[in-house]
Amino acid sequence: MENANFFLNKDILCEAEVKYLTKEEDQRQRSFNGLSAKEWASLSKNVWNDLSSPRNKYQIEHGAVFPVKLAERLIRMYSREEDAVYDPFLGIGSTLVAAQNLQRHCIGTELNPRFTKIAQKWANENSNLFSQNKFHYKIINDDCRNLSKYIRENKIQLTVTSPPYADFIQKSVEDRKNTHKTSLIKHQNNSTVKQYSDHSDDFGNLPYNKFLIEIEEILKLNYNVTKKGGYSVWVVKDYRDTKNKIPYIPFHSDLAQVGKKAGWKYHDLIIWDQTGQRKLVLLGYPSVLYTNQNCSFIVTFRKT
Numbered sequence: 001m002e003n004a005n006f007f008l009n010k011d012i013l014c015e016a017e018v019k020y021l022t023k024e025e026d027q028r029q030r031s032f033n034g035l036s037a038k039e040w041a042s043l044s045k046n047v048w049n050d051l052s053s054p055r056n057k058y059q060i061e062h063g064a065v066f067p068v069k070l071a072e073r074l075i076r077m078y079s080r081e082e083d084a085v086y087d088p089f090l091g092i093g094s095t096l097v098a099a100q101n102l103q104r105h106c107i108g109t110e111l112n113p114r115f116t117k118i119a120q121k122w123a124n125e126n127s128n129l130f131s132q133n134k135f136h137y138k139i140i141n142d143d144c145r146n147l148s149k150y151i152r153e154n155k156i157q158l159t160v161t162s163p164p165y166a167d168f169i170q171k172s173v174e175d176r177k178n179t180h181k182t183s184l185i186k187h188q189n190n191s192t193v194k195q196y197s198d199h200s201d202d203f204g205n206l207p208y209n210k211f212l213i214e215i216e217e218i219l220k221l222n223y224n225v226t227k228k229g230g231y232s233v234w235v236v237k238d239y240r241d242t243k244n245k246i247p248y249i250p251f252h253s254d255l256a257q258v259g260k261k262a263g264w265k266y267h268d269l270i271i272w273d274q275t276g277q278r279k280l281v282l283l284g285y286p287s288v289l290y291t292n293q294n295c296s297f298i299v300t301f302r303k304t
């Protein structure tokens with residue numbers, strides 16, 4: 001009896017040495033990305049239509065950015081806290097801002113000095129003292145083909161990026177000057193696309209065939225800097241080249257082909273449905289019916 005009272009006295013109880021985890025905490029510890037089974041399931045939809053968000057001044061200035069929410073979702077799916085994320089075509093830094101928000105390290109390359117400066121400004125505004133001290137964020141104003149100068153092999157867990165779509169933007173801008181009601185290209189009617197630069201290294205100034213060759217090269221370099229088991233995720237659109245009478249250019253599947261040639265395993269495909277953000281326009285009426293291209297494709301590769 002005396003013994004029982006002795007142990008009931010809280011002051012002399014030892015702190016429990018074993019920390020008992022809840023089921024969710026245990027799941028988070030076991031999963032490669034730190035997600036519980038419930039979070040994992042909720043992030044496994046393959047059609048996304050809930051990413052629309054108001055654009056800030058930096059996003060409007062660039063004109064062809066993806067939402068931070070999109071990068072955040074991909075980062076949560078394919079990496080865990082303290083992993084390193086890379087964006088070869090950083091733009092104004094949506095991927096980096098998302099990485100800051102989720103406690104990942106991040107490095108990005110961007111050719112255009114104007115966008116690089118904006119990215120730095122946005123990142124500074126978004127950073128907090130905690131992330132400044134604990135995480136590395138690097139924005140490099142250079143051609144992504146030089147990425148091996150900045151990143152060592154097998155360091156990156158996840159790449160999230162959206163490249164220019166060859167010289168399609170130039171064609172689109174040019175065509176829009178002369179748009180008429182049945183123009184096929186008018187499908188981009190409420191976007192604010194503009195040419196990124198007239199720099200010869202800008203992927204947005206390359207004809208499609210040359211562009212695919214260069215994308216394959218980037219994917220090879222990207223493969224080398226990625227850790228085994230890591231991912232590379234590309235947000236792209238298919239499009240039409242009406243000037244050259246090509247009704248459909250399946251960029252997402254061409255990308256999958258060059259990705260495989262570069263050594264990657266084609267891992268997944270997500271449809272980003274943007275129907276809600278774009279008006280339907282009449283294409284080819286009355287002789288040939290074309291659909292409105294109102295979705296993007298999120299092509300995921302994995303280094304196995």
Ligand SMILES: C[S@@+](CC[C@H](N)C(=O)[O-])C[C@H]1O[C@@H](n2cnc3c(N)ncnc32)[C@H](O)[C@@H]1O
Nearest residue numbers: 065066089091092093094111143144196202203
């Ligand atoms: C579709 S935008 C990316 C936007 C970015 N996802 C964002 O949300 O800010 C493509 C970017 O690639 C950049 N770019 C084009 N050629 C490049 C190259 N060779 N190396 C690095 N960046 C390049 C362009 O200047 C442009 O900002």
